[in-house]
Amino acid sequence: MSRSLLLTWARCRSQTTSFTTTAAAKAGWTSSFNSLRMSQNASRPFSVSTLQNKDQDKVKILFFGSDSFSVPHLEALIQEKSKPGSIIERIDVVSPKERTKKSKRDAEDSPLTLLAKAHNLNTYPSPDRKGGFDAWTFPEDSQVDAWDFGVVVSFGWFLPDDVITRFKKAGINVHPSLLPKYRGSAPLQRAILNQDQTTGVTVQLLDPNEFDAGKILAQAEVALPENSTYRSLEALLAKKGGELVVDVINNYDQRRRDAKTQDPTKVTKANKISREACKVQWSTWTAARTERLHRANGFRYPITSTWTVQDSGKALPISLFDLFRTPGQSSAPGTIFYHGPTESLHITCSDGSLLGVKAVQFEGKKRLSAKDFHNGYHVHSGSSRFE
Numbered sequence: 001m002s003r004s005l006l007l008t009w010a011r012c013r014s015q016t017t018s019f020t021t022t023a024a025a026k027a028g029w030t031s032s033f034n035s036l037r038m039s040q041n042a043s044r045p046f047s048v049s050t051l052q053n054k055d056q057d058k059v060k061i062l063f064f065g066s067d068s069f070s071v072p073h074l075e076a077l078i079q080e081k082s083k084p085g086s087i088i089e090r091i092d093v094v095s096p097k098e099r100t101k102k103s104k105r106d107a108e109d110s111p112l113t114l115l116a117k118a119h120n121l122n123t124y125p126s127p128d129r130k131g132g133f134d135a136w137t138f139p140e141d142s143q144v145d146a147w148d149f150g151v152v153v154s155f156g157w158f159l160p161d162d163v164i165t166r167f168k169k170a171g172i173n174v175h176p177s178l179l180p181k182y183r184g185s186a187p188l189q190r191a192i193l194n195q196d197q198t199t200g201v202t203v204q205l206l207d208p209n210e211f212d213a214g215k216i217l218a219q220a221e222v223a224l225p226e227n228s229t230y231r232s233l234e235a236l237l238a239k240k241g242g243e244l245v246v247d248v249i250n251n252y253d254q255r256r257r258d259a260k261t262q263d264p265t266k267v268t269k270a271n272k273i274s275r276e277a278c279k280v281q282w283s284t285w286t287a288a289r290t291e292r293l294h295r296a297n298g299f300r301y302p303i304t305s306t307w308t309v310q311d312s313g314k315a316l317p318i319s320l321f322d323l324f325r326t327p328g329q330s331s332a333p334g335t336i337f338y339h340g341p342t343e344s345l346h347i348t349c350s351d352g353s354l355l356g357v358k359a360v361q362f363e364g365k366k367r368l369s370a371k372d373f374h375n376g377y378h379v380h381s382g383s384s385r386f387e
Contacts, residue, residue, distance in 0.1 A: 058089035059148040059169070059249065062139065065112045066096050066126065069238050070153040073174060074112060076242030077151070077249070078119050087250060091116075092139065092147070096126040096156075126157065133160055149252075151245060152206060161208035169252060171206035174245050176237040178202060178219055180262040182270035183212035188233050190270040191224060192296035199224050199233070201241040203248045205259065215259040217248050229295045275301045280320075282334035282386065287325045287353035294323040302361075305334075305386040310378050315387065321367065322358030329354065334385040343371045345379075347386060 063074055074093065081088040093116040097108065109117070116123045127136040150171035152159060164171040177187035178200040191199040200221040204214035220240050225232070248255050273293075278301045280290050294303050302319040309316060324344075329337075330352055337346040337354070345357040361367040373379065 057087050059087055060089055060144055060146075061091045061149045061151055061249070062094065062147040062167070063091055063116075064094045064126070064150060064152040064155040064157075064159070066110065066156050067154050068111065069176065069234050069241075070095075070155070071112050071115055072235075072238040073151070073153045073242045073245055074115055076246050078115075078121075080246045080249070090144070092122040092124065092141070092144075094124045094126050094139065094155075126155070133157070133163065138163065138166065149249060150206070151249075153241070153245075158211060159206055164206050164208055170256070172217065172245070172248060173204050173206050173212075173214065174241045175202045175204060175212055176200075176234070176241065177270065178221060179204060179212055179216060180264070180267040182268055184270035184272075186272050186297075187270040188230055188237070189273055189296040192228055192230065192233065193292055195292070196224050198222065199237070201237050201244055203241075203244050203255075213262060215261055217252075217255040217259050218244050220244050227295065230297065230299045273297045273301070275304075278302065279304045280386075282347070282349060284350050286351045287328070287349040287355040290349065290355050291323050291325050294320075298323075307362075307377070307386060317363055318386070319361045319363075320355075320357045321360065324356040324358075326354045326356045328352040331382070332385065334387060335382065336379055336384045336386060338370070338374045338379060338381040343369065345370045345374065 061077060063070075063077065065071070065074060074091070077088065077091055080086055081091060093112065095110050095112045095116070097110065097113075113123050122139075122141065124139040127133050146166060146168050148168045150159070150164065150167045152171065152173040154174075159171060175183075175187070176199070177183075177191070178198075179202040181187075182190050187199075198221055200219055202216055203218045204212070204216050207214040220243075222236060222240055225236070228236075273296070278293060278297060280303050282305075290303060298321075302321060303323060304317055304319050306315050307318045308314070326339075326346055328348065328351070331337075331348045333348055333350050335348040337348075338344075339346050339356075342356070343358075345360075346354040347357060349355055357370055359367050359369055360373045368376070374381075378384075
C-alpha cells in the first residue's frame with residue numbers, strides 16, 4: 001500500500017473513532033438525564049409537567065372560616081402563596097358577618113374577612129342562620145371554572161356532599177385534636193379539663209355524612225403547656241394547623257395516597273360545655289377542677305354561683321373571674337374568706353382546697369373587684385357563703 005493511501009486510511013479511522021466515542025457519550029448523557037428526570041419526578045408530590053408548563057400544578061383554594069382559630073390558617077396560606085414558585089394561584093374566602101353589640105340588625109366584617117380584604121382576596125358570605133345551605137348560593141367567578149381545594153377551618157357549618165364534590169381535588173378540614181379523639185366542637189376545652197399531656201392537630205378529608213369522620217391526611221402532636229387557657233392553646237394549635245394545611249396542599253397527592261381511615265373503636269366526643277355546666281357545685285367540686293373549667297371555658301361562659309343578699313334574703317346569680325388555686329383550710333364548702341394581701345376572695349371547695357377569686361359580677365351590673373364586693377355586700381370572712 002502506498003504511503004498516501006496509508007495516511008488517508010489513518011485519517012478516516014481516526015474520525016470514525018472520534019464520532020463513535022462522541023455518540024456513545026451523548027447517548028450515555030441522554031440516558032443519565034432521563035434517569036435523573038424520572039427520579040426527580042417520582043419524588044415530587046404533584047404532576048411532573050413542571051418542566052413543560054410551570055402553571056399546570058397551580059391550585060385555587062376556596063377557604064371557609066369564621067373565628068379566631070381560622071385566621072392563622074388563612075395567614076399561612078397567604079404567606080405560602082406569596083413565595084416564589086408557590087403552587088397556590090389564588091385564594092378566595094367564605095366567611096360570616098359578625099353581629100355588633102350595638103344593634104342585632106347591624107353586622108360588621110369578621111377578623112377573617114378583614115384579613116382577606118387586606119390582601120385583596122375575594123370574599124363571599126357564608127350561609128344565613130335561617131336559610132342554611134338550602135338558601136345559600138355557591139360562589140361564582142368568571143375567572144374560576146372550579147376551585148381545586150375547599151379548606152374548612154372552624155366554619156361552623158357541615159358542608160353537604162353537593163358542595164364537597166365541586167372541588168377538583170378535595171374538601172379538607174383542620175381539626176384541633178388528634179382524631180379520632182375529641183370529635184366535636186370543644187376539643188380544646190376537653191383537653192384542658194381532662195389534664196391531657198399532649199394534644200394536636202389533624203388535617204382530614206371532609207366526610208359527606210358526619211363531622212370529623214374523614215380520612216386523616218396529616219397529624220401533628222403538640223405537648224399541652226401547663227396551665228393552658230383556651231386562648232393560649234388555640235393560638236398554639238392554630239399556628240401548627242397553618243403549617244400542616246400548607247404541607248397538605250403542597251404534597252396533596254402523596255398525603256392522599258397515605259391517608260388513614262379513623263379507628264371507630266377509638267372515637268371520643270368533645271361536645272360543647274353549656275352555661276349551666278359552669279355553675280360551681282361547692283360540695284362536690286375541688287378548686288383544681290373549678291379552675292381548670294375556668295381556663296377551658298371561661299372565654300365563653302364564666303364560672304357562676306349564687307349569692308344571697310343579707311338584707312332582703314334574695315338569691316342572686318353571680319359570676320366569678322380571675323380564678324386561681326391556693327392552699328386550703330378546713331371549713332364548709334362555699335365558705336368565703338377575704339384575703340387582704342392579695343385583695344381576693346378565697347372560697348372553700350369540696351376537698352378543703354381554696355379557690356381564689358379576684359373579681360365578681362352580678363347580672364346586668366358592672367364587674368366588681370373582690371375588695372369592693374367584700375366591703376359593699378357585707379361579706380363576713382369565714383362565715384358568709386356562696387351557694
